[in-house]
Amino acid sequence: xxxxxxxxxxxxxxxRELVTPEHAGIPVHGVRRVPGxxxxxxxxxxxxxxxxxxxxxxxxxxxxxxxxxxxxxxxLHLDDDMRxxxxxxxxxxxxxRRRARRETVPAGTAKLLAMLPFPAFVEGRYLDVLAxxxxxxxxxxxxxxxxxxxxxxxxDPEEQEMFQDWETAAAYLIAGFRQAVGTGTDDPRFIxxxxxxxxxxxxxxxxxxxxxxxxxxxxxxxxxxxxxxxITLNREKYLVxxxxxxxxxxxxxxxxxxxxxxxxxxxxAALSRPGGxxx
Numbered sequence: 322x323x324x325x326x327x328x329x330x331x332x333x334x335x336x337r338e339l340v341t342p343e344h345a346g347i348p349v350h351g352v353r354r355v356p357g358x359x360x361x362x363x364x365x366x367x368x369x370x371x372x373x374x375x376x377x378x379x380x381x382x383x384x385x386x387x388x389x390x391x392x393x394x395x396x397l398h399l400d401d402d403m404r405x406x407x408x409x410x411x412x413x414x415x416x417x418r419r420r421a422r423r424e425t426v427p428a429g430t431a432k433l434l435a436m437l438p439f440p441a442f443v444e445g446r447y448l449d450v451l452a453x454x455x456x457x458x459x460x461x462x463x464x465x466x467x468x469x470x471x472x473x474x475x476x477d478p479e480e481q482e483m484f485q486d487w488e489t490a491a492a493y494l495i496a497g498f499r500q501a502v503g504t505g506t507d508d509p510r511f512i513x514x515x516x517x518x519x520x521x522x523x524x525x526x527x528x529x530x531x532x533x534x535x536x537x538x539x540x541x542x543x544x545x546x547x548x549x550x551x552i553t554l555n556r557e558k559y560l561v562x563x564x565x566x567x568x569x570x571x572x573x574x575x576x577x578x579x580x581x582x583x584x585x586x587x588x589x590a591a592l593s594r595p596g597g598x599x600x
Contacts, residue, residue, distance in 0.1 A: 327380035329410040335532035367392040406534040446566030459591035475522040496535035
């Protein structure tokens with residue numbers, strides 16, 4: 322990975338390869354040698370010259386106009402999150418190479434984490450687990466300080482078995498990771514993590530090449546717990562004020578549901594272990 326990667330060009334190339342000619346309304350005659358759309362087809366549909374689009378993909382022009390970006394977003398069928406990401410890539414300015422920075426948990430957040438009656442942990446920009454309460458660790462032993470969500474979901478078979486649809490969960494996770502990182506791909510932590518996972522996981526390599534982007538957002542997660550069986554929890558993610566991308570993640574059940582009962586059993590077991598607490 323270079324100090325000045327062509328993020329805009331890589332994104333455009335990956336997304337055009339995912340748009341079929343049929344989806345774009347282009348008749349297909351004979352065998353096509355490339356997946357998705359050709360460069361000249363994207364240029365034609367966007368109303369720009371093929372030469373200019375080639376310059377964009379090759380990084381010779383990294384600051385197209387708003388009108389060009391809007392046209393490309395439409396041709397590539399980008400949703401709102403990917404459209405915003407595309408605009409951010411085009412507006413990016415040259416940066417000095419970053420030094421690795423240690424992410425920390427603010428004292429107030431650490432106190433809140435200890436008091437929460439639900440599984441909760443603090444997640445860094447690169448999806449490192451910075452802190453976790455005992456109930457989170459009881460839900461998954463990988464939810465502990467020093468772990469990394471990407472590494473565990475892509476490389477740990479026991480963590481993969483926690484998800485009913487592991488590959489879908491992995492796809493959402495990697496899309497959230499790309500959105501969180503944005504243009505900060507010169508950070509040593511990013512380079513180390515992506516390099517490791519690209520070599521170790523074919524699925525990571527495949528999903529990373531798609532350039533999917535989604536915000537790290539709330540939603541519903543269905544776990545398959547080794548003791549409790551299936552348990553469905555709501556997941557909330559809160560940005561920690563005064564940090565750069567650090568988030569508090571909380572899992573909670575629907576009140577009165579069978580999943581709330583299962584979580585209560587898990588809490589009782591967790592608090593009965595050495596080191597558990599009643600907060």
